[in-house]
Amino acid sequence: MGSVERRERQKADLRAQLLDAARTIVQEHGLEGLTMRKIAEAVEYAPGTIYLHFPSRDDLVRELVRDGFLELVNYLKPAAQIADPRERLAAIGYAYARFGVERPATYRTIFLQPPDISRALADMRPGCEKGPDGDGVGAFGILEQTVAELIARGDFRQLPATVVAETIWGWLHGLVALRATCDQKMLTDFDTSVRLAIEGVHRAFAA
Amino acid sequence: MGSVERRERQKADLRAQLLDAARTIVQEHGLEGLTMRKIAEAVEYAPGTIYLHFPSRDDLVRELVRDGFLELVNYLKPAAQIADPRERLAAIGYAYARFGVERPATYRTIFLQPPDISRALADMRPGCEKGPDGDGVGAFGILEQTVAELIARGDFRQLPATVVAETIWGWLHGLVALRATCDQKMLTDFDTSVRLAIEGVHRAFAA
DNA sequence: CCATCTCAGTGAACATCGTTCATTTAGTAG
DNA sequence: CTACTAAATGAACGATGTTCACTGAGATGG
Numbered sequence: 270m271g272s273v274e275r276r277e278r279q280k281a282d283l284r285a286q287l288l289d290a291a292r293t294i295v296q297e298h299g300l301e302g303l304t305m306r307k308i309a310e311a312v313e314y315a316p317g318t319i320y321l322h323f324p325s326r327d328d329l330v331r332e333l334v335r336d337g338f339l340e341l342v343n344y345l346k347p348a349a350q351i352a353d354p355r356e357r358l359a360a361i362g363y364a365y366a367r368f369g370v371e372r373p374a375t376y377r378t379i380f381l382q383p384p385d386i387s388r389a390l391a392d393m394r395p396g397c398e399k400g401p402d403g404d405g406v407g408a409f410g411i412l413e414q415t416v417a418e419l420i421a422r423g424d425f426r427q428l429p430a431t432v433v434a435e436t437i438w439g440w441l442h443g444l445v446a447l448r449a450t451c452d453q454k455m456l457t458d459f460d461t462s463v464r465l466a467i468e469g470v471h472r473a474f475a476a
Numbered sequence: 477m478g479s480v481e482r483r484e485r486q487k488a489d490l491r492a493q494l495l496d497a498a499r500t501i502v503q504e505h506g507l508e509g510l511t512m513r514k515i516a517e518a519v520e521y522a523p524g525t526i527y528l529h530f531p532s533r534d535d536l537v538r539e540l541v542r543d544g545f546l547e548l549v550n551y552l553k554p555a556a557q558i559a560d561p562r563e564r565l566a567a568i569g570y571a572y573a574r575f576g577v578e579r580p581a582t583y584r585t586i587f588l589q590p591p592d593i594s595r596a597l598a599d600m601r602p603g604c605e606k607g608p609d610g611d612g613v614g615a616f617g618i619l620e621q622t623v624a625e626l627i628a629r630g631d632f633r634q635l636p637a638t639v640v641a642e643t644i645w646g647w648l649h650g651l652v653a654l655r656a657t658c659d660q661k662m663l664t665d666f667d668t669s670v671r672l673a674i675e676g677v678h679r680a681f682a683a
Numbered sequence: 684c685c686a687t688c689t690c691a692g693t694g695a696a697c698a699t700c701g702t703t704c705a706t707t708t709a710g711t712a713g
Numbered sequence: 714c715t716a717c718t719a720a721a722t723g724a725a726c727g728a729t730g731t732t733c734a735c736t737g738a739g740a741t742g743g
Contacts, residue, residue: 276690276691276739276740279691280691283691299590299591299592300590301590304728304729304730305729305730305731306728306729306730314692314693315692315693315694316693316694316730316731317692317693317694317731317732317733318691318692318693320730320731320732321690321691321692325730325731326730326731373591377590380657380658381588381653381657382657383506383507383508383584383657384506384580384656384657384658384659385506428672429664431663431664432663432664432668432669432672433672435662435663435664435669436651436664436669436672436673436676438650438654439647439650439651439654439669439673440646440647440650440651440673440676441650442650442653442654443645443646443647443648443649443650443651443653444643444646444647444650446588446649446650446653447645447646447649449591450587450588450589450590450591450594451587451591451594452591454594455642456638456639456642457638457639457642457643461639462639462642462643462646465635465639465640465643465680466643466646466647468680469643469647469676469677469679469680469681470676470680472676472679472680472682473672473675473676473677473679473680474676475679483710483711483719483720486720487720490720511699511700511701512700512701512702513699513700513701521721521722522721522722522723523701523702523722523723524702524703524704524721524722524723525720525721525722527701527702527703528719528720528721532701532702533700533701533702
Protein backbone atom coordinates (compact mmCIF):
# COMPACT_ATOMS: atom_id res chain seq x y z
CA MET A 270 0.00 0.00 0.00
CA GLY A 271 1.12 3.56 -0.65
CA SER A 272 -0.60 4.60 2.53
CA VAL A 273 2.54 4.40 4.59
CA GLU A 274 4.29 6.70 2.15
CA ARG A 275 1.42 9.12 2.25
CA ARG A 276 1.66 9.22 6.01
CA GLU A 277 5.37 9.84 5.82
CA ARG A 278 4.69 12.65 3.41
CA GLN A 279 2.10 14.11 5.76
CA LYS A 280 4.56 13.87 8.60
CA ALA A 281 7.22 15.65 6.59
CA ASP A 282 4.63 18.25 5.64
CA LEU A 283 3.78 19.01 9.23
CA ARG A 284 7.45 19.22 10.08
CA ALA A 285 7.93 21.76 7.32
CA GLN A 286 4.87 23.69 8.51
CA LEU A 287 6.30 23.80 12.02
CA LEU A 288 9.60 25.16 10.76
CA ASP A 289 7.82 27.70 8.60
CA ALA A 290 5.73 28.91 11.50
CA ALA A 291 8.84 29.11 13.65
CA ARG A 292 10.66 31.14 11.01
CA THR A 293 7.80 33.60 10.82
CA ILE A 294 7.69 34.03 14.58
CA VAL A 295 11.43 34.58 14.74
CA GLN A 296 11.25 37.22 12.00
CA GLU A 297 8.52 39.04 13.89
CA HIS A 298 9.41 38.59 17.54
CA GLY A 299 13.02 37.46 17.53
CA LEU A 300 14.36 34.15 18.71
CA GLU A 301 13.54 34.89 22.35
CA GLY A 302 9.91 35.38 21.30
CA LEU A 303 9.80 31.90 19.80
CA THR A 304 7.57 29.71 21.91
CA MET A 305 6.56 26.10 21.48
CA ARG A 306 2.97 27.04 22.23
CA LYS A 307 3.05 29.86 19.67
CA ILE A 308 4.32 27.49 17.02
CA ALA A 309 1.66 24.94 17.93
CA GLU A 310 -1.04 27.57 17.79
CA ALA A 311 0.16 28.80 14.40
CA VAL A 312 -0.25 25.36 12.84
CA GLU A 313 -3.34 24.57 14.96
CA TYR A 314 -1.91 21.58 16.80
CA ALA A 315 -1.40 20.82 20.46
CA PRO A 316 1.99 21.81 21.90
CA GLY A 317 2.95 18.21 22.59
CA THR A 318 2.72 17.39 18.90
CA ILE A 319 5.88 19.35 18.16
CA TYR A 320 7.81 16.82 20.19
CA LEU A 321 6.86 14.11 17.73
CA HIS A 322 8.98 15.99 15.18
CA PHE A 323 11.72 17.63 17.27
CA PRO A 324 13.30 16.29 20.44
CA SER A 325 13.44 19.76 21.98
CA ARG A 326 13.16 23.46 21.29
CA ASP A 327 16.94 23.67 20.97
CA ASP A 328 16.92 21.09 18.20
CA LEU A 329 14.25 23.00 16.36
CA VAL A 330 16.31 26.17 16.72
CA ARG A 331 19.36 24.37 15.39
CA GLU A 332 17.33 23.52 12.33
CA LEU A 333 16.51 27.20 11.93
CA VAL A 334 20.18 28.03 12.24
CA ARG A 335 21.05 25.53 9.57
CA ASP A 336 18.78 27.10 7.01
CA GLY A 337 19.71 30.55 8.19
CA PHE A 338 23.16 29.67 6.87
CA LEU A 339 21.65 28.57 3.59
CA GLU A 340 19.89 31.90 3.36
CA LEU A 341 23.21 33.63 3.91
CA VAL A 342 24.78 31.57 1.15
CA ASN A 343 21.96 32.61 -1.15
CA TYR A 344 22.82 36.23 -0.47
CA LEU A 345 26.46 35.55 -1.27
CA LYS A 346 25.91 33.41 -4.37
CA PRO A 347 25.65 36.17 -6.98
CA ALA A 348 28.81 37.76 -5.64
CA ALA A 349 30.57 34.41 -5.56
CA GLN A 350 30.25 34.11 -9.32
CA ILE A 351 32.19 37.26 -10.13
CA ALA A 352 35.36 36.26 -11.93
CA ASP A 353 37.80 38.88 -10.67
CA PRO A 354 38.64 37.99 -7.05
CA ARG A 355 39.17 41.61 -6.10
CA GLU A 356 35.74 42.66 -7.23
CA ARG A 357 34.36 39.43 -5.86
CA LEU A 358 35.70 40.13 -2.39
CA ALA A 359 34.09 43.55 -2.33
CA ALA A 360 30.80 42.15 -3.58
CA ILE A 361 30.87 39.44 -0.93
CA GLY A 362 31.38 42.07 1.72
CA TYR A 363 28.46 44.16 0.57
CA ALA A 364 26.23 41.11 0.22
CA TYR A 365 27.13 39.98 3.72
CA ALA A 366 26.30 43.39 5.11
CA ARG A 367 23.03 43.47 3.20
CA PHE A 368 22.11 40.12 4.68
CA GLY A 369 22.68 41.50 8.15
CA VAL A 370 20.54 44.55 7.52
CA GLU A 371 17.70 42.85 5.71
CA ARG A 372 17.53 39.81 7.99
CA PRO A 373 18.57 41.00 11.43
CA ALA A 374 16.57 38.32 13.23
CA THR A 375 18.17 35.59 11.15
CA TYR A 376 21.57 37.13 11.71
CA ARG A 377 21.04 37.11 15.45
CA THR A 378 19.79 33.54 15.31
CA ILE A 379 22.87 32.35 13.50
CA PHE A 380 25.67 34.33 15.01
CA LEU A 381 24.66 35.91 18.30
CA GLN A 382 23.50 33.08 20.46
CA PRO A 383 24.62 32.06 23.94
CA PRO A 384 27.61 29.71 23.88
CA ASP A 385 25.53 26.59 24.67
CA ILE A 386 23.71 26.78 21.37
CA SER A 387 26.75 27.89 19.42
CA ARG A 388 28.83 25.12 20.90
CA ALA A 389 26.63 22.45 19.37
CA LEU A 390 26.81 24.46 16.17
CA ALA A 391 30.56 24.42 16.16
CA ASP A 392 30.55 20.68 15.65
CA MET A 393 28.74 20.86 12.36
CA ARG A 394 30.88 23.80 11.20
CA PRO A 395 28.22 25.37 9.03
CA GLY A 396 29.57 27.77 6.49
CA CYS A 397 32.74 25.77 5.86
CA GLU A 398 31.23 23.27 3.44
CA LYS A 399 33.34 22.34 0.41
CA GLY A 400 32.05 21.35 -3.00
CA PRO A 401 33.20 18.31 -5.02
CA ASP A 402 36.26 20.15 -6.33
CA GLY A 403 37.26 21.29 -2.88
CA ASP A 404 35.83 24.71 -3.68
CA GLY A 405 34.14 26.57 -0.88
CA VAL A 406 30.37 26.38 -1.20
CA GLY A 407 29.54 27.32 2.39
CA ALA A 408 29.52 30.96 3.40
CA PHE A 409 32.97 30.91 4.90
CA GLY A 410 34.33 28.70 2.16
CA ILE A 411 33.38 31.26 -0.47
CA LEU A 412 35.25 33.97 1.37
CA GLU A 413 38.26 31.81 2.11
CA GLN A 414 38.68 30.76 -1.49
CA THR A 415 38.47 34.31 -2.75
CA VAL A 416 41.16 35.36 -0.31
CA ALA A 417 43.30 32.41 -1.38
CA GLU A 418 43.06 33.53 -5.00
CA LEU A 419 44.08 37.06 -4.08
CA ILE A 420 47.09 35.76 -2.20
CA ALA A 421 48.06 33.40 -5.01
CA ARG A 422 47.77 36.23 -7.46
CA GLY A 423 50.09 38.38 -5.40
CA ASP A 424 47.46 41.02 -4.61
CA PHE A 425 47.49 40.09 -0.93
CA ARG A 426 50.40 39.42 1.35
CA GLN A 427 51.61 35.89 1.92
CA LEU A 428 49.53 34.94 4.93
CA PRO A 429 47.44 31.83 5.57
CA ALA A 430 44.19 32.31 3.65
CA THR A 431 42.18 30.96 6.55
CA VAL A 432 43.60 33.53 8.91
CA VAL A 433 42.98 36.43 6.57
CA ALA A 434 39.49 35.23 5.72
CA GLU A 435 38.59 34.83 9.35
CA THR A 436 39.89 38.27 10.16
CA ILE A 437 37.91 39.85 7.36
CA TRP A 438 34.84 37.96 8.49
CA GLY A 439 35.42 39.27 11.99
CA TRP A 440 35.57 42.86 10.82
CA LEU A 441 32.34 42.64 8.90
CA HIS A 442 30.70 40.63 11.63
CA GLY A 443 31.50 43.40 14.10
CA LEU A 444 29.85 46.06 12.00
CA VAL A 445 26.79 43.96 11.29
CA ALA A 446 26.51 42.71 14.87
CA LEU A 447 26.59 46.23 16.24
CA ARG A 448 23.76 47.12 13.88
CA ALA A 449 21.78 44.04 14.80
CA THR A 450 21.99 44.78 18.52
CA CYS A 451 22.43 48.50 19.06
CA ASP A 452 21.20 50.01 15.84
CA GLN A 453 20.20 53.40 17.15
CA LYS A 454 23.28 53.69 19.28
CA MET A 455 25.41 53.92 16.16
CA LEU A 456 26.55 57.32 15.02
CA THR A 457 27.81 56.40 11.57
CA ASP A 458 25.84 55.64 8.46
CA PHE A 459 25.95 51.89 7.92
CA ASP A 460 26.90 52.03 4.25
CA THR A 461 29.80 54.28 5.10
CA SER A 462 31.06 51.82 7.72
CA VAL A 463 30.84 48.94 5.30
CA ARG A 464 32.55 50.82 2.51
CA LEU A 465 35.34 51.87 4.85
CA ALA A 466 35.73 48.30 6.03
CA ILE A 467 35.95 46.87 2.53
CA GLU A 468 38.42 49.50 1.40
CA GLY A 469 40.27 48.93 4.63
CA VAL A 470 40.56 45.23 3.96
CA HIS A 471 42.37 45.92 0.72
CA ARG A 472 44.70 48.46 2.25
CA ALA A 473 45.35 46.23 5.25
CA PHE A 474 46.23 43.07 3.37
CA ALA A 475 47.64 44.45 0.12
CA ALA A 476 51.06 43.05 -0.68
CA MET B 477 17.89 59.69 65.57
CA GLY B 478 20.47 58.15 63.28
CA SER B 479 18.32 55.08 62.98
CA VAL B 480 16.77 56.14 59.70
CA GLU B 481 20.22 56.61 58.23
CA ARG B 482 21.29 53.22 59.47
CA ARG B 483 18.29 51.65 57.79
CA GLU B 484 19.09 53.42 54.56
CA ARG B 485 22.60 52.12 54.82
CA GLN B 486 21.32 48.61 55.39
CA LYS B 487 19.04 48.97 52.41
CA ALA B 488 21.94 50.10 50.24
CA ASP B 489 23.98 47.20 51.59
CA LEU B 490 21.41 44.64 50.57
CA ARG B 491 21.13 46.24 47.16
CA ALA B 492 24.87 45.91 46.73
CA GLN B 493 24.73 42.31 47.93
CA LEU B 494 22.05 41.55 45.37
CA LEU B 495 24.14 43.01 42.57
CA ASP B 496 27.20 41.14 43.77
CA ALA B 497 25.32 37.86 43.82
CA ALA B 498 23.95 38.59 40.37
CA ARG B 499 27.41 39.34 39.03
CA THR B 500 28.73 36.05 40.37
CA ILE B 501 25.87 34.10 38.83
CA VAL B 502 26.39 35.79 35.46
CA GLN B 503 30.10 35.01 35.52
CA GLU B 504 29.36 31.36 36.22
CA HIS B 505 26.19 30.62 34.30
CA GLY B 506 25.87 33.48 31.85
CA LEU B 507 23.13 36.07 31.73
CA GLU B 508 20.52 33.51 30.69
CA GLY B 509 21.35 31.54 33.82
CA LEU B 510 20.59 34.55 36.00
CA THR B 511 17.41 33.93 37.96
CA MET B 512 15.64 36.04 40.52
CA ARG B 513 15.26 33.00 42.73
CA LYS B 514 18.96 32.17 42.46
CA ILE B 515 19.89 35.71 43.47
CA ALA B 516 17.47 35.56 46.38
CA GLU B 517 18.83 32.23 47.51
CA ALA B 518 22.41 33.52 47.31
CA VAL B 519 21.68 36.36 49.74
CA GLU B 520 19.23 34.24 51.76
CA TYR B 521 16.15 36.36 51.18
CA ALA B 522 12.78 35.62 49.67
CA PRO B 523 12.47 36.23 45.92
CA GLY B 524 9.95 39.01 46.41
CA THR B 525 12.45 41.03 48.40
CA ILE B 526 14.46 41.80 45.27
CA TYR B 527 11.52 43.80 43.98
CA LEU B 528 11.90 46.20 46.89
CA HIS B 529 15.23 47.20 45.34
CA PHE B 530 14.71 46.72 41.60
CA PRO B 531 11.48 47.21 39.65
CA SER B 532 12.21 44.19 37.45
CA ARG B 533 14.86 41.75 36.35
CA ASP B 534 15.57 43.91 33.31
CA ASP B 535 16.35 46.89 35.50
CA LEU B 536 18.72 44.80 37.56
CA VAL B 537 20.40 43.63 34.37
CA ARG B 538 20.72 47.21 33.18
CA GLU B 539 22.59 47.94 36.38
CA LEU B 540 24.93 45.05 35.61
CA VAL B 541 25.45 46.45 32.14
CA ARG B 542 26.28 49.84 33.54
CA ASP B 543 29.08 48.54 35.70
CA GLY B 544 30.17 46.16 32.99
CA PHE B 545 31.02 49.32 31.06
CA LEU B 546 32.94 50.63 34.04
CA GLU B 547 34.88 47.38 34.13
CA LEU B 548 35.70 47.85 30.46
CA VAL B 549 36.92 51.37 31.12
CA ASN B 550 39.15 50.01 33.87
CA TYR B 551 40.72 47.67 31.35
CA LEU B 552 41.30 50.58 28.97
CA LYS B 553 42.57 53.08 31.53
CA PRO B 554 46.25 52.11 31.56
CA ALA B 555 46.32 52.22 27.78
CA ALA B 556 44.51 55.55 27.75
CA GLN B 557 47.38 57.19 29.60
CA ILE B 558 49.99 56.44 26.97
CA ALA B 559 51.19 59.72 25.50
CA ASP B 560 51.83 58.74 21.89
CA PRO B 561 48.44 58.31 20.21
CA ARG B 562 49.76 55.67 17.84
CA GLU B 563 51.01 53.44 20.62
CA ARG B 564 47.95 54.33 22.63
CA LEU B 565 45.62 53.13 19.90
CA ALA B 566 47.37 49.79 19.71
CA ALA B 567 47.32 49.42 23.47
CA ILE B 568 43.61 50.23 23.57
CA GLY B 569 42.99 47.53 20.99
CA TYR B 570 44.87 44.90 22.92
CA ALA B 571 43.24 45.91 26.19
CA TYR B 572 39.80 45.71 24.60
CA ALA B 573 40.55 42.26 23.28
CA ARG B 574 41.86 41.15 26.64
CA PHE B 575 38.67 42.33 28.27
CA GLY B 576 36.65 40.22 25.87
CA VAL B 577 38.73 37.11 26.55
CA GLU B 578 39.00 37.45 30.30
CA ARG B 579 35.38 38.52 30.87
CA PRO B 580 33.34 36.81 28.16
CA ALA B 581 30.17 36.75 30.25
CA THR B 582 30.45 40.47 30.93
CA TYR B 583 31.18 41.11 27.27
CA ARG B 584 28.06 39.23 26.26
CA THR B 585 26.04 41.05 28.88
CA ILE B 586 27.11 44.44 27.60
CA PHE B 587 27.24 44.01 23.86
CA LEU B 588 25.38 40.90 22.74
CA GLN B 589 21.88 41.31 24.06
CA PRO B 590 18.57 41.16 22.22
CA PRO B 591 17.55 44.53 20.80
CA ASP B 592 14.94 45.19 23.52
CA ILE B 593 17.57 45.44 26.22
CA SER B 594 20.09 47.23 24.03
CA ARG B 595 17.48 49.72 22.94
CA ALA B 596 17.02 50.99 26.47
CA LEU B 597 20.78 51.06 26.70
CA ALA B 598 21.08 53.24 23.66
CA ASP B 599 19.35 56.08 25.46
CA MET B 600 21.99 56.35 28.12
CA ARG B 601 24.81 55.97 25.58
CA PRO B 602 27.24 54.28 27.92
CA GLY B 603 30.82 54.46 26.79
CA CYS B 604 30.47 57.92 25.30
CA GLU B 605 30.90 59.89 28.52
CA LYS B 606 33.01 63.04 28.35
CA GLY B 607 35.10 64.45 31.16
CA PRO B 608 35.15 68.10 32.33
CA ASP B 609 37.56 69.11 29.53
CA GLY B 610 35.46 67.46 26.88
CA ASP B 611 37.91 64.57 26.89
CA GLY B 612 36.52 61.09 26.41
CA VAL B 613 36.34 59.20 29.69
CA GLY B 614 33.89 56.51 28.60
CA ALA B 615 35.14 53.53 26.66
CA PHE B 616 34.18 54.91 23.28
CA GLY B 617 35.27 58.40 24.19
CA ILE B 618 38.80 57.19 24.88
CA LEU B 619 39.00 55.57 21.47
CA GLU B 620 37.42 58.48 19.65
CA GLN B 621 39.79 61.01 21.15
CA THR B 622 42.83 58.94 20.27
CA VAL B 623 41.67 58.70 16.69
CA ALA B 624 41.04 62.44 16.63
CA GLU B 625 44.62 63.08 17.72
CA LEU B 626 45.97 60.79 15.02
CA ILE B 627 43.95 62.63 12.40
CA ALA B 628 44.97 66.03 13.71
CA ARG B 629 48.58 64.93 13.69
CA GLY B 630 48.31 63.86 10.06
CA ASP B 631 48.94 60.17 10.76
CA PHE B 632 45.42 59.25 9.73
CA ARG B 633 43.42 60.40 6.75
CA GLN B 634 41.05 63.33 7.04
CA LEU B 635 37.87 61.51 7.99
CA PRO B 636 35.41 62.23 10.80
CA ALA B 637 36.98 60.85 13.98
CA THR B 638 33.64 59.43 15.09
CA VAL B 639 33.31 57.41 11.91
CA VAL B 640 36.82 56.04 12.07
CA ALA B 641 36.53 55.24 15.77
CA GLU B 642 33.26 53.45 15.27
CA THR B 643 34.68 51.43 12.41
CA ILE B 644 37.69 50.39 14.45
CA TRP B 645 35.43 49.49 17.32
CA GLY B 646 33.36 47.40 14.95
CA TRP B 647 36.37 45.48 13.72
CA LEU B 648 37.54 44.61 17.20
CA HIS B 649 34.03 43.91 18.33
CA GLY B 650 33.66 41.37 15.55
CA LEU B 651 36.74 39.46 16.57
CA VAL B 652 35.86 39.49 20.24
CA ALA B 653 32.21 38.67 19.63
CA LEU B 654 33.11 35.66 17.52
CA ARG B 655 35.29 34.43 20.35
CA ALA B 656 32.62 35.07 22.94
CA THR B 657 30.02 33.08 21.02
CA CYS B 658 31.73 30.49 18.85
CA ASP B 659 35.13 30.10 20.46
CA GLN B 660 35.88 26.58 19.31
CA LYS B 661 34.57 27.24 15.84
CA MET B 662 37.43 29.63 15.20
CA LEU B 663 40.41 28.39 13.26
CA THR B 664 42.82 31.23 13.95
CA ASP B 665 44.75 31.96 17.09
CA PHE B 666 43.08 34.90 18.82
CA ASP B 667 46.24 36.91 19.41
CA THR B 668 47.07 36.63 15.74
CA SER B 669 43.65 37.97 14.76
CA VAL B 670 43.94 40.88 17.11
CA ARG B 671 47.44 41.75 15.97
CA LEU B 672 46.36 41.59 12.35
CA ALA B 673 43.40 43.81 13.10
CA ILE B 674 45.46 46.45 14.90
CA GLU B 675 48.11 46.50 12.18
CA GLY B 676 45.30 46.57 9.66
CA VAL B 677 43.75 49.60 11.27
CA HIS B 678 46.95 51.55 10.77
CA ARG B 679 47.34 50.45 7.19
CA ALA B 680 43.70 51.09 6.45
CA PHE B 681 43.48 54.60 7.81
CA ALA B 682 47.04 55.82 7.31
CA ALA B 683 47.19 59.11 5.44
C1' DC C 684 -17.58 -6.72 8.18
C1' DC C 685 -15.61 -6.83 12.37
C1' DA C 686 -11.71 -7.02 15.57
C1' DT C 687 -7.20 -5.58 16.29
C1' DC C 688 -3.33 -2.95 16.05
C1' DT C 689 -0.61 1.20 15.23
C1' DC C 690 0.57 5.58 15.91
C1' DA C 691 -0.28 10.66 15.27
C1' DG C 692 -2.32 13.68 18.22
C1' DT C 693 -4.05 15.30 22.67
C1' DG C 694 -4.23 18.00 26.87
C1' DA C 695 -3.61 17.75 31.67
C1' DA C 696 0.26 17.91 34.58
C1' DC C 697 5.17 19.17 36.35
C1' DA C 698 8.91 22.16 37.35
C1' DT C 699 10.71 26.59 36.62
C1' DC C 700 10.53 31.27 35.31
C1' DG C 701 9.34 36.59 36.45
C1' DT C 702 6.20 39.04 39.10
C1' DT C 703 2.48 40.46 42.50
C1' DC C 704 0.28 41.15 46.86
C1' DA C 705 -2.09 40.28 51.17
C1' DT C 706 0.01 39.19 55.29
C1' DT C 707 3.41 38.87 58.95
C1' DT C 708 7.32 40.61 61.44
C1' DA C 709 10.44 43.74 63.52
C1' DG C 710 11.78 48.01 64.96
C1' DT C 711 10.73 53.06 65.88
C1' DA C 712 7.99 56.85 67.78
C1' DG C 713 4.64 58.82 70.79
C1' DC D 714 2.38 49.85 76.18
C1' DT D 715 0.34 51.12 71.88
C1' DA D 716 0.31 52.69 67.20
C1' DC D 717 2.66 53.17 63.23
C1' DT D 718 5.97 52.24 59.48
C1' DA D 719 8.49 49.81 56.44
C1' DA D 720 11.00 45.55 55.38
C1' DA D 721 10.34 40.87 54.40
C1' DT D 722 7.66 36.96 53.42
C1' DG D 723 5.69 33.15 50.73
C1' DA D 724 1.71 31.69 48.44
C1' DA D 725 -0.17 32.53 44.13
C1' DC D 726 -0.64 33.78 38.88
C1' DG D 727 0.37 33.25 34.22
C1' DA D 728 3.85 32.21 31.31
C1' DT D 729 7.59 28.87 29.73
C1' DG D 730 9.63 23.89 28.00
C1' DT D 731 8.65 19.17 28.48
C1' DT D 732 6.37 14.62 29.62
C1' DC D 733 3.05 11.05 29.42
C1' DA D 734 -1.16 8.32 30.00
C1' DC D 735 -4.69 8.53 27.06
C1' DT D 736 -7.78 9.01 22.66
C1' DG D 737 -9.30 8.10 18.24
C1' DA D 738 -8.94 7.49 13.38
C1' DG D 739 -7.22 4.70 9.86
C1' DA D 740 -4.64 0.47 8.24
C1' DT D 741 -4.32 -4.51 8.67
C1' DG D 742 -5.68 -9.39 9.15
C1' DG D 743 -9.17 -12.81 9.52
